[in-house]
Amino acid sequence: MTTRRNVLAGLSAAAIAPSACAAPYVVIPPLKSCARFPVGVAVRAPMLSDDAQYADIVAGNFSRLTPEWEMKMEYILKSDGSYQFDRPDAMVDFAQRHDMGFHGHTLVWYAEDGDIFQRLKTKPDAFLNAYVKYIQDIVGRYRGRITGWDVVNEPVMEEGEALRDCLWSQVLGDDYIGLALTAAHEADPSATLLVNDYFLETKPKKRATFLKMCETLLKNGAPLHGIGTQTHLMADIQPGLITAAMKDIASLGLKVHVSEIDISVAGAQTGGNRAEPREGQIRAINEIVEAYHQLPDAQRYGITIWGVRDSDSWLNSEKEFKGADDPLLFDAMGRPKPVARAFADALKRV
Structure with missing residues (x-):
């Protein structure tokens, strides 16, 4: 089964050919100038x-910035238990050179565990020590430079x-x-810690289970400060679902990070006609921002787009969409699309 993990691991820096029916492009202001909260993007170091x-x-x-892959355990933790920080360091340095914030993604994920943890799985005490050490080593290295983390x-x-059954x-x-x-809080008490x-938005049962988990964590005194919603959507998402979910998620009073936005056109394509899905893409981005604007300022951690150009999207490495999806704000030529204009306009409406 194709997963985000093996898609990102194998995705080259070469651009995928633009769609034969590319969307028109527009002129936009700098997106970061349009919002009162951080506007982020997922990137890859090379x-x-x-x-x-x-x-x-x-x-x-x-x-x-959010690292799309190179801060996951699969990249950082080598089989001998040592770390490689070349690409994470380069991304953090880029952010600092350009006066940008940085959101760490991710410390713990069910899909990745590392050889060292596999070797220790029959030794619970040693496993726990290694688990805490890994988290604190990573967070501690970037203390003061990375201000928030997707911890799990x-x-x-x-x-x-x-909850998932995992190692x-x-x-x-x-x-x-x-x-x-x-462990993350001990390594950097000032960092904002999230689960993602x-x-x-689209599966109320999953949302209820997720929020119940968050409530239990808070009741038990865990230092949980925010929720990441990912928000990987299809362009034909039913109107109103995003708004209802945002209200529900915000009810805990935690910070909300709309953390991995992409809106698939190919996945919503009807009869080969892309005009309607692209209109749906614009409707969805408007609803995301309008719902987010309803949150108190203190709960707006930020909105992050999951990739730069359409050709960079992980969706374009999926077998069914390979090179054919237009889920992001900029086309394969780096030109802003109508959805980018809609996003900018929505951000400015407060």
């Missing part, structure tokens, strides 16, 4: 250093039946989430 257009779009339009990513099962829960129990939050998951 493209920041090797693709001038990519770097210019990022620096010119966004006020915060995607802890709830696809349909929301329960972390098998050895540490479901308290692996609270343990991770506590997807389908919160």
